[in-house]
Each structure stands twice: as structure tokens, then as C-alpha cells.
Amino acid sequence: MNNYKLLILDFDGTLCATHEAILFCIKRTYETLHKTIPNHNFIDETIRAGLGMEKTLEVLSPDLTQQQIHHLLNTYETIYLAEGEDKSAPFPKAAETLAQLHAAGFILTVVSNKAVAAVDTALVRFELKQYIAMVIGDTKTLRKKPDPMAYTDFIKPKFNHINPTQILMVGDTPADLLFAKNIGADSCWAEYGYGDEKACLALHPTYTIKRLTDILAILF
Numbered sequence: 001m002n003n004y005k006l007l008i009l010d011f012d013g014t015l016c017a018t019h020e021a022i023l024f025c026i027k028r029t030y031e032t033l034h035k036t037i038p039n040h041n042f043i044d045e046t047i048r049a050g051l052g053m054e055k056t057l058e059v060l061s062p063d064l065t066q067q068q069i070h071h072l073l074n075t076y077e078t079i080y081l082a083e084g085e086d087k088s089a090p091f092p093k094a095a096e097t098l099a100q101l102h103a104a105g106f107i108l109t110v111v112s113n114k115a116v117a118a119v120d121t122a123l124v125r126f127e128l129k130q131y132i133a134m135v136i137g138d139t140k141t142l143r144k145k146p147d148p149m150a151y152t153d154f155i156k157p158k159f160n161h162i163n164p165t166q167i168l169m170v171g172d173t174p175a176d177l178l179f180a181k182n183i184g185a186d187s188c189w190a191e192y193g194y195g196d197e198k199a200c201l202a203l204h205p206t207y208t209i210k211r212l213t214d215i216l217a218i219l220f
Contacts, residue, residue: 013193050173
């Protein structure tokens with residue numbers, strides 16, 4: 001029997017299916033700014049690394065200056081808020097799963113490398129926000145997963161009665177699994193998401209789930 005009290009949930013590829021939305025919005029960003037669109041497969045595999053959008057754009061366009069990357073990023077975020085939400089959806093039974101966990105007394109948090117405004121908008125739209133105690137996303141100053149800053153500077157101060165052994169990190173990419181290691185928490189790999197299987201299994205997640213609802217069998 002585990003002793004988990006707090007869950008840290010990734011957003012893209014864990015709570016919500018957003019891969020096609022991200023792909024679309026990256027291509028639209030390059031198109032809007034009249035830049036050559038990177039190869040589809042290169043975009044796809046870069047997204048799957050879970051790096052966060054600024055780093056993703058740096059990988060896709062290594063020749064651009066930091067100022068140009070920031071312009072790309074700002075354009076991407078505007079396009080995503082305007083067009084990306086319609087191309088994303090929560091994974092099956094996401095609301096029911098979170099409702100059950102919330103009712104059982106688990107503290108649910110979301111830590112994402114995505115812009116916090118986009119995460120908040122989606123959580124409200126998909127009627128998931130009411131179950132979440134804290135949402136942490138990219139604010140331009142937050143160091144992204146796998147850096148532990150989201151935990152050390154935000155989650156730990158608010159929930160200081162909970163130690164890392166009582167935390168389960170649920171995510172689909174190596175960044176999520178390494179984040180768990182960096183804060184001393186157990187990890188659960190969301191196999192149904194977008195992370196590279198070989199890279200994720202090499203990090204030896206504590207659990208693996210094939211669908212979001214499988215988390216219930218671990219926690220109950």
C-alpha cells in the first residue's frame with residue numbers, strides 16, 4: 001500500500017491530447033513569420049522530448065538569435081491560444097479520474113513546461129480546473145522540468161507538510177521522469193502520451209500506465 005498524498009500531473013500528453021495542436025501551431029508560426037517550416041518528423045520528435053516551447057524552437061532553429069526565438073515564441077503562444085485549443089482534447093475520462101482522486105483527498109497539482117495561460121485556459125475549458133490545487137506553467141522565469149524549481153519554489157512551500165516520498169509525478173516524457181528523480185519522488189510514466197518509449201523506460205519509472213484511468217489502480 002503506497003502513502004501518496006500529492007500528485008504532480010503533467011499536462012501535454014498526460015491530461016490532454018495536444019500533440020496535433022502543438023504541431024499545427026508550430027507550423028503556423030513559421031508560416032506566419034514567413035520562415036521555412038522545419039521538417040515534419042523533426043518537429044514531431046522534438047516535441048516528444050518535452051523540452052518546453054522555447055527550447056523546442058531553439059532546437060528547430062539553431063541559427064536564430066535569442067531575440068528571434070522570443071519573437072517566434074510570442075507568435076506561437078498567440079496562435080496557440082487562438083487556434084490550438086480547438087485541436088486539443090482531454091484524454092478519455094480525465095474529468096472523472098480527477099474527480100475521483102480529488103474526492104478521495106489527494107492533492108492534485110499540474111506542472112507543465114507549457115505557457116501557464118494556455119494550461120489554465122485548457123483546464124477551465126475542459127472542466128478540470130476545479131480539481132487542481134495548484135497550476136505551475138512557463139512564466140518566462142520558471143526553470144522548466146526536469147529542473148526542480150516548480151517543486152522547490154512553489155509546491156514545497158505551500159504543502160510543506162508533505163515530503164517527497166508522499167508525492168507521485170505522472171508524466172509522459174523524460175523531462176517528467178527526471179523531474180521526479182530530482183525532487184526525490186516516485187514517477188509514473190504515461191505510456192499513452194508522446195514521450196519516446198526507449199528514453200522513458202531507461203529512466204526506470206516506478207509505474208507505467210497505458211491510459212489515464214490506470215492511475216486509479218495504483219492509488220486505490
